[in-house]
Amino acid sequence: METLDDIVWRTLAGPHARFATGTAEARRYATGFSRIVGFANRAEPDFAALAPFCEDGEQFYCDGWSKPSPRGWRIEVEDVMLKMIWDAPMPADEAPDAIVLGADHVEQALDLVARTHPGPFGPRTLELGDYFGCFDDGRLVAMAGERLSAPPLREISGVCTDPRYQGRGYARRLMTKLIRREILRAETPCLHVMRANETASRLYRRMGFRLHRESVVRVITKEAT
Numbered sequence: 001m002e003t004l005d006d007i008v009w010r011t012l013a014g015p016h017a018r019f020a021t022g023t024a025e026a027r028r029y030a031t032g033f034s035r036i037v038g039f040a041n042r043a044e045p046d047f048a049a050l051a052p053f054c055e056d057g058e059q060f061y062c063d064g065w066s067k068p069s070p071r072g073w074r075i076e077v078e079d080v081m082l083k084m085i086w087d088a089p090m091p092a093d094e095a096p097d098a099i100v101l102g103a104d105h106v107e108q109a110l111d112l113v114a115r116t117h118p119g120p121f122g123p124r125t126l127e128l129g130d131y132f133g134c135f136d137d138g139r140l141v142a143m144a145g146e147r148l149s150a151p152p153l154r155e156i157s158g159v160c161t162d163p164r165y166q167g168r169g170y171a172r173r174l175m176t177k178l179i180r181r182e183i184l185r186a187e188t189p190c191l192h193v194m195r196a197n198e199t200a201s202r203l204y205r206r207m208g209f210r211l212h213r214e215s216v217v218r219v220i221t222k223e224a225t
Contacts, residue, residue: 003150004083004190004212008038008063010150019128026050028060032124034147035060037220047073056224061120063192066216077219079194082201085153086179086189088208093180094173098132101143105133108140109158116160119192131158132177134170142170144178154187159200171200172207179207192217 003010012020012027020027026049028037035058039045042064051072054060059076069075101109106123109131113121129146142165147157156178161170179189193200195214205211 003153004085005064005215006042007148007150007153007155007190008036009040009042011148012036012038013040015149015151016128019124021053023049026053028053029122030124031122033122033128034120034125035122036120037062039065043067051222054222056222059219059221062218062220064215065218069220072223072225074221074223075218076221079196079217080214081192081194081217083212083215084191084193084201084204084209085212086183086208087210090180090183091176091208094169094176095132095134096177098134098174098177101126101131101133101140101145105131105140109133109143112140112143112160112162113158115162118158118160121158125158129154130178130181132174134174136165141165142174144171144174146178146182152186152188153190154182154185156182156189156191159191172203175207 019030019033021030022028025040025046037050037060045065047070106126109126110123131143131145133140133143135141142161144159145157146154148155156175159171159175182189191204193204
């Protein structure tokens, strides 16, 4: 599905344009959101168009580009992630008591992210979609939500569980809630997971996601000029 291949650009230039900044050739989420960049031509990304919207030393995630880095940019990490798409009937909501996360939960969400590293996440990421969490004695122990949006696709993201609470099914239950809500909105759930994270990818396959394809993902830094 071409939309999933190009989901970052279609999101930043479409439904999430109000959360982004850039040009007709290159865009990024604004400061405070997930540090992700997208390009109109992902095979030949126009970093010169992106540069004026980035600070020296800022790091960003970039998907689908595998050529050498241009002048003024440095590749920090290169890895492979799986692009997966929902391919199963609508599940039941296994987390009916999950709490909607909002501005009051940002600090706890950032703390959980810092301990679990689910991917790019900023203090305003919760504004990008529906986020739900599970709590124990007032402490956020698991969450999952939505990020990229390129109709009909809606990305499930930020899936993470406190290490002390793993193995109890929190991630699966929160995801079923999101998947069901998206299907009821005539959206198709999708997600990204690092190829090395075999535990997560096996869970997603068992739930009903299928592999669309593998994609190069890089963390890049704008160098001082």
